[in-house]
Structures are given as structure tokens and as C-alpha cells.
Amino acid sequence: MAAPLAGELTRVVRFERATLVDDGLGMVERWAPHGRSQRAKRTDLSDGERWRAAEIGASVTTRFVLKRTAFTADLTPKDRLSCDGLSFGISGIREQAADPRFLELTCTARTDR
Structure with a gap:
């Protein structure tokens, strides 16, 4: 995959990092904003549906x-x-082969929620 041109970084992405906090009953994971938003190029690779244990x-x-x-x-x-x-x-982070000034993040999201 070739390095993106500046005009191809059209999406704004934000990051969150989990921290453990005590909610009075025990330690739970809470997501909080992490860093500043970044510009990115988005390419959808695949989509799919699962039927498992009576769940779609x-x-x-x-x-x-x-x-x-x-x-x-x-x-x-x-x-x-x-x-x-x-x-x-x-699910994966790697240096882009064509240009090490860029990172590729492979990510998965649930689209049924």
C-alpha cells in the first residue's frame, strides 16, 4: 500500500485508553480520551455477520x-x-512498508450496536 497523500487523510480519529478504577464494589475498566485527535485514511477491508450461540x-x-x-x-x-x-x-499496528513515516492500524468494530 502506497503512502497516502495529504488530501487522503480525510477522517478524524480519536483514541481511548482503559484505566482501572474502583467503583465501590471492585476494580472496573473505564475508557477515557487519550491524546489529541489525528487525521487518517480509512479503508474498509471486510464486513461480516456471525451466528453463534443464538447471537447475530x-x-x-x-x-x-x-x-x-x-x-x-x-x-x-x-x-x-x-x-x-x-x-x-x-488488532494490529505496523509500520507502513512503503513509507515508515506512516502507521497502519487494523481495527474491527461491531456494526450492529
């Missing part, structure tokens, strides 16, 4: 390409990404 689930797998910065290089699959009203779990 729909999801989309998407690749986001964004500039590599000190902040984006610190992202991990424990973080999540928000774009266009969907929350995406990050």
Missing part, C-alpha cells in the same frame, strides 16, 4: 493509515479508536 453479530474490519508521531508510535492493541460514530478495537 455484524462487524467491519478497517485499516487506518496515519502519520507516525511520538504519540501514535505509543499506541497498543489495548487502546481503541473512534471514527464515524463507531468504536474500533485495534
Whole structure:
């Protein structure tokens, strides 16, 4: 995949990081904004539906390409990404082969919620 042109970074993405907090009954995971929003290129790779244990689930797998910065290089699959009203779990992060100034994030979101 070639490096994106500036005009192709049309999506605004935001990141969230989970922290453990005590809710009075025990430790629970709470998502909080992490860092500033970033510009990215979005490419949907696949979508699908699952039928398992009487549940119907729909999801989309998407690749986001964004500039590599000190902040984006610190992202991990424990973080999540928000774009266009969907929350995406990050399943993979890699340096873009064509241009190491960019990172590719492979993400999956449930589209039935």
C-alpha cells in the first residue's frame, strides 16, 4: 500500500485508553480520551455477520493509515479508536512498508450496536 497523500487523510480519529478504577464494589475498566485527535485514511477491508450461540453479530474490519508521531508510535492493541460514530478495537499496528513515516492500524468494530 502506497503512502497516502495529504488530501487522503480525510477522517478524524480519536483514541481511548482503559484505566482501572474502583467503583465501590471492585476494580472496573473505564475508557477515557487519550491524546489529541489525528487525521487518517480509512479503508474498509471486510464486513461480516456471525451466528453463534443464538447471537447475530455484524462487524467491519478497517485499516487506518496515519502519520507516525511520538504519540501514535505509543499506541497498543489495548487502546481503541473512534471514527464515524463507531468504536474500533485495534488488532494490529505496523509500520507502513512503503513509507515508515506512516502507521497502519487494523481495527474491527461491531456494526450492529
